[in-house]
Amino acid sequence: MTTQRDLRNTLRSTRRHVPTNLPYRKRLPASPKNIVVIGAGLGGLTSALIMASEGHHVSILERNSIPGGKCSQIEEKGYRFDTGPSVLTMMQTLEEVFSYAPKPLESYLECIPMDPLCHYWDRELPSVADSTASFMNYANLQYTLDEVKRIAPYDVEGFKALVQLSSELYRKTNATFIRNPLARLKDLKGLPWLDLLDIKAFSTVSQVVDKHVQSPFLRKFFKRFTTYNGSSPFLAPGTLHVIPHVELSLGAWYIKGGLYQLVKALEKACLELGVNIYYDHDVQQIQTKKGRVVEVSTSSQSFEADILISNTDSIELPLRLASQSATKREKDAALEQQPSSSGFVLLLGTKKSWPQLGHHNIFFSNDYDNEFEEIFHKHQYPSDPTIYISNTSASDSEDAPKGGSNLFVLVNVPPLKEHTLHRQAERESESLEYANKLIHELESRGLKGLRASIEVQYIHTPVHYFNTYRSNRGAIYGTSSNSPWAAFLRPRNAHPRFKNLYRVGGSTHPGGGIPLVLQSALNATKLALDTL
Ligand SMILES: Cc1cc2nc3c(=O)[nH]c(=O)nc-3n(C[C@H](O)[C@H](O)[C@H](O)COP(=O)(O)OP(=O)(O)OC[C@H]3O[C@@H](n4cnc5c(N)ncnc54)[C@H](O)[C@@H]3O)c2cc1C
Numbered sequence: 001m002t003t004q005r006d007l008r009n010t011l012r013s014t015r016r017h018v019p020t021n022l023p024y025r026k027r028l029p030a031s032p033k034n035i036v037v038i039g040a041g042l043g044g045l046t047s048a049l050i051m052a053s054e055g056h057h058v059s060i061l062e063r064n065s066i067p068g069g070k071c072s073q074i075e076e077k078g079y080r081f082d083t084g085p086s087v088l089t090m091m092q093t094l095e096e097v098f099s100y101a102p103k104p105l106e107s108y109l110e111c112i113p114m115d116p117l118c119h120y121w122d123r124e125l126p127s128v129a130d131s132t133a134s135f136m137n138y139a140n141l142q143y144t145l146d147e148v149k150r151i152a153p154y155d156v157e158g159f160k161a162l163v164q165l166s167s168e169l170y171r172k173t174n175a176t177f178i179r180n181p182l183a184r185l186k187d188l189k190g191l192p193w194l195d196l197l198d199i200k201a202f203s204t205v206s207q208v209v210d211k212h213v214q215s216p217f218l219r220k221f222f223k224r225f226t227t228y229n230g231s232s233p234f235l236a237p238g239t240l241h242v243i244p245h246v247e248l249s250l251g252a253w254y255i256k257g258g259l260y261q262l263v264k265a266l267e268k269a270c271l272e273l274g275v276n277i278y279y280d281h282d283v284q285q286i287q288t289k290k291g292r293v294v295e296v297s298t299s300s301q302s303f304e305a306d307i308l309i310s311n312t313d314s315i316e317l318p319l320r321l322a323s324q325s326a327t328k329r330e331k332d333a334a335l336e337q338q339p340s341s342s343g344f345v346l347l348l349g350t351k352k353s354w355p356q357l358g359h360h361n362i363f364f365s366n367d368y369d370n371e372f373e374e375i376f377h378k379h380q381y382p383s384d385p386t387i388y389i390s391n392t393s394a395s396d397s398e399d400a401p402k403g404g405s406n407l408f409v410l411v412n413v414p415p416l417k418e419h420t421l422h423r424q425a426e427r428e429s430e431s432l433e434y435a436n437k438l439i440h441e442l443e444s445r446g447l448k449g450l451r452a453s454i455e456v457q458y459i460h461t462p463v464h465y466f467n468t469y470r471s472n473r474g475a476i477y478g479t480s481s482n483s484p485w486a487a488f489l490r491p492r493n494a495h496p497r498f499k500n501l502y503r504v505g506g507s508t509h510p511g512g513g514i515p516l517v518l519q520s521a522l523n524a525t526k527l528a529l530d531t532l
Pocket of ligand 1: 038039040041042043044061062063064067068069070071083084085086087088089281282283284311312313316343345410465468469470471476477478504505506507512513514515517
């Protein structure tokens with residue numbers, strides 16, 4: 001016999017295939033529930049959207065006065081900066097999320113495929129001409145292979161083999177791990193336990209890459225993808241070599257008007273579905289009773305919750321918000337969570353532009369091994385950092401005044417040593433010095449006149465990410481994957497003890513970065529809806 005629940009589940013799983021020309025209808029469940037979401041980051045907004053589209057009463061409580069969390073933006077003197085993510089990948093996940101919105105994705109966002117994907121500079125590689133990059137990575141793999149042929153003809157076959165291996169890893173892990181909430185025993189059965197060797201779980205990314213290519217530049221090229229979830233290629237399992245496939249084969253996108261438009265679109269869709277968003281509402285406490293969350297409180301207000309979805313960093317629950325009901329084991333486990341790398345970000349509005357800069361640009365360090373040794377073992381800012389620059393004004397002239405650039409400069413740095421701020425003053429003085437060092441370095445690598453052309457400057461350090469979003473030790477991607485087991489130790493989307501508590505965001509399964517954060521919300525809401 002088909003029950004109401006079976007029917008709802010079938011509808012939910014086929015929803016993506018409903019022709020988009022049919023008018024959207026919000027679902028009307030027999031008894032709508034009170035859903036409370038803590039945090040309006042990408043994970044929280046996505047969860048709210050899905051729960052509201054299923055007809056429930058949803059409230060989001062956000063401590064800041066704007067949505068988006070780490071995906072944010074700053075506008076000043078005609079310069080617009082995305083202050084968080086700049087690369088959007090795995091478009092199919094975004095499409096799945098917007099299948100829950102009242103209107104199709106295209107009516108909220110204009111997503112533009114990137115080509116070239118990235119410009120690279122390396123001191124060991126000659127540029128074709130003084131003003132051009134050393135290596136171009138194109139959306140068309142064949143063109144990139146021509147570049148490989150030019151700089152390292154002996155590595156063409158190895159390059160192809162690494163691209164192929166990455167695609168295989170994606171095929172083996174996407175359904176069984178990323179899209180699998182790993183919540184029930186039957187979910188674990190789907191994991192490729194017997195294939196752990198096959199998915200390179202016991203070698204590092206660095207070992208996998210070194211086996212296939214000899215060129216020092218190409219080694220760095222492939223290893224850098226591991227930093228997309230804040231991990232070290234010298235520590236993370238070879239399974240993370242899945243990431244190149246996501247960009248090299250599936251592609252990367254930019255959103256017209258900046259990546260912050262994604263936040264605005266999710267907020268808009270939530271409001272269209274009747275979600276109440278309470279800004280400047282810092283949740284202080286979660287009350288529990290008999291294995292369930294019953295109420296969530298800020299300093300001045302309480303909200304009853306049938307279901308609570310937390311988009312805070314997962315360590316905040318046992319250590320702060322639900323500390324009274326958390327067990328010692330839960331608190332210890334939270335403290336053991338290894339945060340991802342943090343970021344040192346310089347936002348530079350410059351009167352000048354540099355024709356050699358593309359939209360995405362990488363300036364590699366000489367000694368990649370030492371760079372990660374400094375970040376993850378010595379816990380210091382790298383002395384010779386790899387520098388990433390996102391220059392959206394190369395694609396979108398409205399992002400800077402005429403003739404100028406909006407440079408988002410990012411260097412991977414260690415997270416704070418503790419989940420407190422006692423070293424804040426020390427860090428702040430370090431910051432100006434480090435910013436000057438980066439500007440000097442960029443001038444020496446071709447951005448002549450950079451310092452003199454700066455009109456607007458902001459510096460964001462790990463302290464900023466901790467203070468503003470309360471992320472674990474200022475990590476920017478959540479937890480790291482710096483061991484073969486890290487991926488399995490991330491907090492799962494369904495809380496193991498409180499039956500109506502779900503966790504989403506970069507510090508939860510399946511991990512950090514936009515697509516995985518969206519996936520965490522898809523996983524968590526599916527689990528929550530299955531209980532209703
Ligand atoms: C500099 C930088 C560069 C990045 N680059 C990329 C990139 O190119 N591509 C990519 O895919 N990803 C990138 N990322 C990572 C990506 O931004 C994150 O993975 C994602 O935005 C995290 O979303 P989230 O929902 O997990 O959490 P968050 O963005 O941290 O949102 C959590 C929200 O909860 C709120 N909150 C916390 N505690 C409370 C409380 N007690 N009460 C109320 N509200 C609370 C916070 O204020 C915040 O709004 C980058 C991040 C940074 C910072």
